[in-house]
Amino acid sequence: MATPNSVQAVPPPLHGAMLVLASMALALATFMNVLDVSIANVSIQAMSGDLGVSVSQGTWVITSFAVANAIAVPLTGFLTQRFGAVRLFVSSIVLFVIASWLCGMSTSLGMLIVFRVIQGAVAGPMIPLSQSLLLSSYPKEKTGLALTIWSMTTLVAPVAGPLLGGWITDNISWPWIFYINIPIGLLAAGVTWALYRHRETPTRKVPIDYVGLGLLIVWVGALQILLDKGNELDWFHSTQIVSLAVVSLVAFCFFLVWELTDKHPVVDLSLFRRRNFWSGTLALSVGYGVFFGNVVLMPLWLQQDMGYTATIAGAVLAPVGLLAILFSPFVGKNINKYDPRWFATIAFSVFALILWMRSQFTVQTDFVTIMIPSLIQGIAMATFFVPLVTLIFSGLSPDKIPAASGLSNFARIMAGGFGASIYTSVWVNRTAAHHAVLAEHINFANPVSQSTMNMLINMGMSEQQALAFVNNLMNQQAATLAVNDLSWLSAILFVALIGIIWLARPIKTVAKPAESAGAH
Structure with missing residues (x-):
């Protein structure tokens, strides 16, 4: 009724x-x-x-x-x-x-x-x-x-x-x-x-499902706090981090068992039995996590180490939407005419390209060169969300779509939060590692170091001021090399995700049942 x-x-x-x-x-x-x-x-x-x-x-x-x-x-x-x-x-x-x-x-x-x-x-x-x-x-x-x-x-x-x-x-x-x-x-x-x-x-x-909701909050919250505080507390050398990991793991296991057996689960995990749903959700979530990690990282690097103001850092990243706005109507009109896996492949290929470009940045890279990848990234943005959402929903009856939307959005947003934490933490660690390597070459036995120190002292700096100046240069160089590392890793991850996309079934073979259901 x-x-x-x-x-x-x-x-x-x-x-x-x-x-x-x-x-x-x-x-x-x-x-x-x-x-x-x-x-x-x-x-x-x-x-x-x-x-x-x-x-x-x-x-x-x-x-x-x-x-x-x-x-x-x-x-x-x-x-x-x-x-x-x-x-x-x-x-x-x-x-x-x-x-x-x-x-x-x-x-x-x-x-x-x-x-x-x-x-x-x-x-x-x-x-x-x-x-x-x-x-x-x-x-x-x-x-x-x-x-x-x-x-x-x-x-x-x-x-x-x-x-x-x-x-x-x-x-x-x-x-x-x-x-x-x-x-x-x-x-x-x-x-x-x-x-x-x-x-x-x-x-x-x-x-x-109060029990499922409570378990969801516990395992996601504990895992996020672990990621946020891990670097500060020296990861698993800290009792607090170990405790958070145990709490998150135990709550997650109970969450899985409860949600798979409850009559009204807060998250319908049975959707993961469908190949297009799990492959599309995995590609969307990991892709968004990598994307969002870089979105958080770039302004930090530009302001903290490249000397950009917040306004200029924003201007560098702003062009990301220009081509996205131009290409989105085309994608929307043609998504049902072509295999959405090809659109998603274009998105991940462009993401890989622009992140490879960022992996080549140096401390001398100019404003326009830094901005170009942001502009190109608009193509990836236009071909990223809609094709993957189309794959996720393909073959689902109308009554399953709200649950699928909620679960896929939950996974995507959560991956974004995790990506931000992981990227900033790894960036700090890689910066410290690169700084240590660079510092090994700065000593008074090195002729280049000697001439640099003498030049700075002749410019009117004290020895302490000259050392501080050199240390700032090393910090800038180390942070930039750390950004290169993460950009290169991100490019590899996006290439790998292309394989995940093609695990999904061709949408034409699964779309008809959904269309029939919709027609009735």
């Missing part, structure tokens, strides 16, 4: 000015959410300095949001059935605005992380619900247009994020990267409520 009621409750598509306003409001909410991930990247150094913590600790501001967001995403289906899609979406926006205000008011790293966790948690339902509400607003024949509008919004935000975040950090102060969410969020919430409050989805009481 639930199915007919649900069908009758589906409202008709919007038209004219109402459709335009609705699209803008939903796009604003999505923009605000995605923007909040990238806008903080170029502000980490300023935040860390103001709050009196190291840059590696400052990255917790990013990872705490990502992990909380990942954990909240699988709850979207339950919360939507319990409270309704419109009420949940608008409530998420309002709570996001409040959390953003609290983030800007933070006076310590601990406070900021707590409010970022809250911000990430309440943001969980926003992206999947913005997509579903947008699709419900358009006629079926214009679904492709709706998805293009939605994906364009998610691509514009990474362009605006670094530029806006850099400008705000340099010209105002870092709290304003959170305060700007307030007018955007209130406008999006107000317009959405005005247009959608009479289009609420049916609600019903459904059980929630």
Whole structure:
């Protein structure tokens, strides 16, 4: 009986000015959410300095949001059935605005992380619900247009994020990267409520898997804290790190057993029995983790070691969305005409190319040369998400798609948080290793070292000042070599992921059942 009621409750598509306003409001909410991930990247150094913590600790501001967001995403289906899609979406926006205000008011790293966790948690339902509400607003024949509008919004935000975040950090102060969410969020919430409050989805009481949710929070949280604090505590030489590893592993094992046997699991792990789902989700998650790790790393290197301001560092990364915006409509129109595995192969090949280009950077590399890979990366962005999501959903009946969306987004967002932690930690370690090697060659028995020291002293520096100057040069060189190492490794990982993509079945052989199900 639930199915007919649900069908009758589906409202008709919007038209004219109402459709335009609705699209803008939903796009604003999505923009605000995605923007909040990238806008903080170029502000980490300023935040860390103001709050009196190291840059590696400052990255917790990013990872705490990502992990909380990942954990909240699988709850979207339950919360939507319990409270309704419109009420949940608008409530998420309002709570996001409040959390953003609290983030800007933070006076310590601990406070900021707590409010970022809250911000990430309440943001969980926003992206999947913005997509579903947008699709419900358009006629079926214009679904492709709706998805293009939605994906364009998610691509514009990474362009605006670094530029806006850099400008705000340099010209105002870092709290304003959170305060700007307030007018955007209130406008999006107000317009959405005005247009959608009479289009609420049916609600019903459904059980929630509290045990599974608790185990999910424990194992993901313990693993993220392990990754964030591992470098600071010397990894497994620390009792705290060992304890976190044990807690995470045990909770994960119990989580697997519980979710596979519970009648209403918070995460439907049975989806991993499908080859296209697990191969697509694995490629999407690992690819996003590697991508996001580099997105966090580049601004840190540019500001900390290359002397760039936050604004200029943002300008270097901003071009990533330009070609993405140009190519996305083409991909959206042709994704059903060609094998999506070829589009994903193009994406990973371009990612590998631009990361190989970055592995060739030196301390003398100029602004334009550093910017070129960011521009080319737009092609990869346009061919990355949509083809892999198409593979993930292929062959699934309509009733399985919400669970598949929640699980794949959970894996992707979680991988992004892990990637940020791992990359910053490895970068610090590789920088120290390269510095040690370089220091071996700086001694007074080396003629080059002697002549350099004499030149600096003749320029008016004391011996201590000259040594400090040389040490700064070594730090810069070591950090750059560490970036080269990680870029090279990232390029290899993307090439390897191409093989994962081709483990998926050709989509034409699995699409027909889904299409038939959709037709009925």
